[in-house]
Each structure stands twice: as C-alpha cells, then as structure tokens.
Amino acid sequence: MPAAAPAPAPRVLVATAVPVERDAVAQAFPGPADELPLPGATLLRLGRRDLIAAGVGPALAAASTATALTAAALAGTPYDLVVSAGIAGGFAPGAPVGSLVVADEITAADLGAETGDGFLPVTELGFGTTAHHPPESLVRAIAAATGAAVGAALTVSTVTGTAARAAALRARHPRALTEAMEGFGVAEAAAAHGVPVLELRAVSNPVGPRDRAAWRIGDALAALTEAFGKLAPVLESWSPHEPAES
Numbered sequence: 001m002p003a004a005a006p007a008p009a010p011r012v013l014v015a016t017a018v019p020v021e022r023d024a025v026a027q028a029f030p031g032p033a034d035e036l037p038l039p040g041a042t043l044l045r046l047g048r049r050d051l052i053a054a055g056v057g058p059a060l061a062a063a064s065t066a067t068a069l070t071a072a073a074l075a076g077t078p079y080d081l082v083v084s085a086g087i088a089g090g091f092a093p094g095a096p097v098g099s100l101v102v103a104d105e106i107t108a109a110d111l112g113a114e115t116g117d118g119f120l121p122v123t124e125l126g127f128g129t130t131a132h133h134p135p136e137s138l139v140r141a142i143a144a145a146t147g148a149a150v151g152a153a154l155t156v157s158t159v160t161g162t163a164a165r166a167a168a169l170r171a172r173h174p175r176a177l178t179e180a181m182e183g184f185g186v187a188e189a190a191a192a193h194g195v196p197v198l199e200l201r202a203v204s205n206p207v208g209p210r211d212r213a214a215w216r217i218g219d220a221l222a223a224l225t226e227a228f229g230k231l232a233p234v235l236e237s238w239s240p241h242e243p244a245e246s
C-alpha cells in the first residue's frame with residue numbers, strides 16, 4: 001500500500017497590534033508576500049501563514065481577528081491556529097526586558113467590576129469568561145524551541161503606570177508574566193470559531209511605574225523575529241488534534 005501523503009502544514013493567522021510588530025514576524029518567513037485587503041485591515045500572506053496588524057487594544061484586535069477568521073472560513077480555507085504576538089510589559093522577576101513569554105493562560109485582567117471590597121471578574125458577575133488556554137503540548141514545544149518562559153499573559157485596556165497597580169495585578173494573578181492589550185480579544189475571536197490560540201510576547205518594558213526611557217522596543221522586536229524563526233518548524237509539524245477550549 002502506498003504511504004499516506006503527509007498532512008499539510010497548519011494554516012496559521014498571526015495577529016499583532018501594529019505594522020512594525022507584523023513586519024518583525026514577517027522577517028522570520030522569507031519568500032514572496034501577497035496583500036489581501038479585508039474590511040478594516042490587510043492580510044499579509046506568506047505561504048500558509050497570514051499576518052495581520054489587528055490594531056491596539058482588545059476590542060479592535062478581536063474585531064480584526066474575527067474578520068480574518070470569517071473571511072478564511074467563507075473561502076473554505078479556515079485557520080488551524082491563531083497566534084497573538086507582539087511586544088509587552090514584563091512582570092519582574094520572571095519576564096525581564098528582552099525576554100520571551102509564551103502564554104499557557106490568556107487572561108482578561110480588568111474585565112469586571114470594582115467594588116468596595118476589591119475587583120470582581122466578569123465571571124463573578126455572571127457573564128462570559130476571563131481566560132483562554134492554549135494547547136498545552138504546543139506551548140511546551142514552543143517554550144523548548146525558543147527558550148520562552150511559560151506563564152499567564154494578562155490583557156488590559158489601560159497600560160499599568162504605577163507600582164501599586166502592578167502589585168495589585170500580581171496579587172490577583174500570581175502566575176502573570178506579561179501585560180499587553182490584545183491577547184484576550186484575539187483569543188475570544190478564535191474561540192468563537194473553535195480555533196486554538198497562542199500568545200507569544202517579547203518584553204519591551206517592565207510592568208510598573210511609567211518610564212518611557214526604559215523601553216527597549218527594538219530589542220523586543222528583534223527577539224520576536226528570532227522567536228518566530230525558531231517557531232516555524234514547530235508550527236509546521238504541529239497537528240491540530242488538541243480540541244480548542246474556551
């Protein structure tokens with residue numbers, strides 16, 4: 001009997017916030033790129049990987065990601081995996097500037113209600129969800145290939161600018177390694193389509209008191225390019241058999 005043909009590499013959508021992050025990811029995938037206009041955003045197609053600068057913040061990131069997922073599904077070429085990627089703030093000491101983090105949990109850290117007794121997550125108000133969980137085996141494989149630390153990636157709508165807020169977030173989320181603004185929005189869109197999600201972040205600044213001089217965006221973008229270079233073979237050999245979670 002002839003050997004079965006190898007499964008095609010998974011179709012992957014990488015959603016960054018801004019074009020400079022998208023271009024840092026694209027540098028890891030040499031070859032010609034096609035541009036495909038969508039409502040509100042443009043896809044950059046590099047083989048079986050599509051890259052989108054989905055916008056800053058969870059709402060725009062969710063809308064753009066959902067548009068790309070829907071367009072792919074309607075074209076009969078649905079994605080197998082969505083990756084939220086970009087720069088982030090890092091919580092000390094686990095995620096120093098320049099380091100890489102792959103999320104085993106993507107958490108909406110400020111989705112809820114403030115009360116006299118503290119913050120209540122939206123789930124305790126009886127709504128929705130506050131966390132998505134990427135496929136465990138893929139997270140482990142990516143950490144091994146890239147040297148990324150594994151932990152929770154927080155998504156916020158307001159960038160932390162004080163030590164007190166950083167401490168409050170860490171008290172509520174002791175496993176948090178990063179803070180960024182898109183991961184949960186991207187994950188909500190992926191979950192609505194039943195597609196697994198990852199979040200990969202390169203740390204550009206510490207989470208804490210506002211200090212623009214301490215930002216190392218260039219270093220973080222270079223770390224992102226290097227990480228996606230190491231990630232490519234892992235993604236290509238990954239088989240999307242682990243069920244998507246919510």
Ligand SMILES: O=C(O)c1cccc(C(=O)CC[C@H]2O[C@@H](n3cnc4c(=O)[nH]cnc43)[C@H](O)[C@@H]2O)c1
Pocket residue numbers: 017018056057086087088089090156158159160161179180181182204205206207210211212
């Ligand atoms: O002006 C400031 O103080 C300031 C501080 C942190 C981030 C910003 C941004 O406008 C960048 C938002 C953009 O980058 C990601 N990002 C990077 N670092 C962080 C962070 O510490 N907390 C939240 N988001 C961060 C984020 O995902 C956005 O795409 C301005």
